[in-house]
Every structure is written in C-alpha cells, then in structure tokens.
Amino acid sequence: MKQCISCGMPMRKKEDFANQDMTKDYCVYCVKEDGSMNxxxxxxxxxxxxxxxxxxxxxxxxxxxxxxxxxxxxxxxxxxx
Ligand SMILES: [Zn+2]
Known part of the structure; x- marks a missing residue:
C-alpha cells in the first residue's frame, strides 16, 4: 500500500490518488484543481x-x-x- 508523501494518507483505491493515477505518490487532497501540489x-x-x-x-x-x-x-x- 502506498502512502501520500505530502499528507501521509494511506492510498488504497484509484480515487485516492491525484488524477486517479496510481503511479502518483500523492493523494487527491494534496493537489489543486489545476494539478499543482499544495x-x-x-x-x-x-x-x-x-x-x-x-x-x-x-x-x-x-x-x-x-x-x-x-x-x-x-x-x-x-x-x-
Ligand atoms: Zn495527501
């Protein structure tokens, strides 16, 4: 299981990942709508x-x-x- 490098949230399903991209190391909550990180x-x-x-x-x-x-x-x- 991956953990977000930015907030530590465990990421289990596609929806947890930024852009629903499971190769990403950070979660959906740590990116803004334009795709840049907080x-x-x-x-x-x-x-x-x-x-x-x-x-x-x-x-x-x-x-x-x-x-x-x-x-x-x-x-x-x-x-x-
Ligand atoms: Zn995060």
Missing amino acids: TFSEMVDGTAKFLIQTQGLSEEAAREAAVYQLKQLPHWKNAEE
Whole structure:
C-alpha cells in the first residue's frame, strides 16, 4: 500500500490518488484543481484547521503540531514555513 508523501494518507483505491493515477505518490487532497501540489503553508493551514476541529487545539498549538506532523513526511522534511 502506498502512502501520500505530502499528507501521509494511506492510498488504497484509484480515487485516492491525484488524477486517479496510481503511479502518483500523492493523494487527491494534496493537489489543486489545476494539478499543482499544495504548498507547505497551505498544508499547514489545512492540517491546523483539522486539528482545531477534531482536537480542540488553539490556533497556535494546532499550527505548531501541524508543522511538526508534516515534517515527518518525506515531501516536507526540509520545508520552510
Ligand atoms: Zn495527501
């Protein structure tokens, strides 16, 4: 099973992959409609929002956690905020 290099989501079926292309290393949620990948700050925003909703973190704590989580993933290892 593949895992998205950008958000870590497990990708099992065609619909999980960007452009429904199973050779891709990233998922449908990590690309924009024009096919370009989300930037690091867009990923931090999205992840932070998710953490605030699901875990009730403060904005600041959520952003810190989001940056930490994303940096565990191969695509963002050396990313700058
Ligand atoms: Zn992804």
